[in-house]
Amino acid sequence: MRALAAAVLLFALTACSGGDTEKSSDSTAGLKVPAGITLSEPGTEKKVGESLAIGYPSADDEAGTALALGVTRVDKAPRRDLSLYRIPAGMQPYYVRVMVGNRGPAEASFPEGLPWWLHVAGDTLTPATAVPGRFAKCAPPKVGRTLAAGATAKGCLLFLVPRGTAVESVDFQPGGVTTAVRWRP
Template sequence: MRALAAAVLLFALTACSGGDTEESSDTKPGFDVPTGLTLSDPGTEKKVGESLAIGYPSAEDEAGTALALGVTKVVPAPRKDLSLYRIPAGMQPYYVRVMVGNRGPAEASFPEGLPWWLHVAGDTLIPATPTPGGFSKCAPPQVGRTMAAGTTAKGCLLFLVPRGTAVESVDFQPGGVATAVRWRP
C-alpha cells in the first residue's frame, strides 16, 4: 500500500513540474523577429569575439526591435594613449571594442545612452567613461538617442578599473541585472 501511495505521489509531482517547464519555454517575442535571427535569452554568456541578438528593450515588448551585439576586444589601454589626460591614481584604463546593430523592425531608443557595463571582481558594475571629442584611439559607437532599423555602429568604450581588479565580463544591460547578456574575456 505504501509503495502504491509513493508511486501516485511521484506521478503527481512529475506531472506538475512537467507542465511548468513547457509553458516557460514557449515564450514568443512580442514583435516580428527578422528572418534568420534567433534572440538570446537574458543571462546568455558568450566569449569575446562572438555575437548574439536580443529583443530590445525586451523580447516581450510589442514595440521592440532586435539588436545584434558583439564585443570584439577587451584590452588594457596603453598609458601613452592617455598621456594628455588625467587618469585618477590607482586606475587602469581598458578599451572595449563593441558593435551594435538594429536589425528591426522598429527604431531603438537609448535615452540614457548605450547600456554597456564592465563587470569586475567583487560583483561591481562600472559604467563607460566619456572620452573627449577627437580622441581617436577609442572613439565610441556613433549612436544617438535613437537608432534606426537597419543601421550598425562600431566603436570603442573606455572604462577605468581599480588597478589589480579582475575584469569578469562586458555586460549589455538594458534593464535590471536580470536583463544582462555577457561576454567573458
Template structure:
C-alpha cells in the same frame, strides 16, 4: 503512540508525493507584449556567456521612446595605459590609478524602431562584483574613438563602437555585460 507516529509519517509521505506535474521551465526568451521579433532574428537567452566575436541578439527598449531588436558582438577587449593613453587629460588621483579597458563592439539594429543616439546598456563587470558603466570621454582618445550610436540608427544599420571603461586599482575585469533587464539575465562576454 508508535502507531500514531508511523501513521503520521505515512500520511505526510503520501501528501508530499501527491503533487501536480512539475512545471516545465521554458527556454523561450521573454518578449514584450505587442513586440514582433524580426524575421531571421533568434534572441539570445539571458544569462548566456560568450567569447569574443560571438554575437548576441536582444530586445532593447529605450524608455518609452523605442523598442528594437539589436545584435551585439564584442570583437575585442584591449587593456590600455593611463600614463600613455591619457597624457593630455586632466585626471584625479583615483582615475590616474585605474586601468583603462577598450571594448570594441559591433551593433546592428534589427528593427523595427530607430535607436539613434541611444546609450547601450553594456557594462564592465569587475572582480568586486560591480558593474561599471562606459566612461564619457570629452576630447579625442586615440586608442578608442566613436563611443555612441549615430544620431540616425535605423533598422538595418550597423555601427562599430569603442567603449572605454576605467577599472579601479586593485580590481580586475571579469566580463563585459549586455544588460537589458536584470543583472542575472545579462549576457556576458569573457575576455
C-alpha cells in the same frame, strides 16, 4: 448527492473551457523577430569575439526591435594613449571594442546612452567613461539617442577600473541585472 456530482462536473467543465481567454499558439506577444534572427535569452554568455541578438528593450515589447551585439576585444589601454588626460590614481583604463546593429523592425531608443558595463571582481558594474570626441584611440560607437532599423555602429568604450581588479565580463544590460547578456574575456 446528484446535486453535488452535477456541481463538480459543472466546475470541471468550466475550468477546462478557459481556452477562450488564452492566446492561440500561432499568435505571439512581443516584437516581430526578423527572419533569420534567433534571440538570446537574458543571462546568455558568449566569449569575446562572438555575437548574439536580443529583443530590445525586451522580447515581450511589441514596439521593440532586435539588436545584434558583439564585443570584439577587451584590452588594457596603454597609459601613453591617455597622457593628455587625467586618469585618477590607482585606476587602470580598458578599451572595449563593441558592435551594435539594429536588425529591426523598429527604431531603438537609448535615452540614457548605450547600456554597456564592465563587470569586475567583487560583483561591481562599472559604466563607460566619456571620452572627448577627437580621441581617435578609442572612438565610441556613433549612436545618438536612437539607432534606426538597419543601422550598425561599431566603436570603442573606455572603462576605468581599480588597478589589479580582474575583468569578469562585458555586459549589455538594458534593464535590471537580470536582463544582462555578457561576454567573458
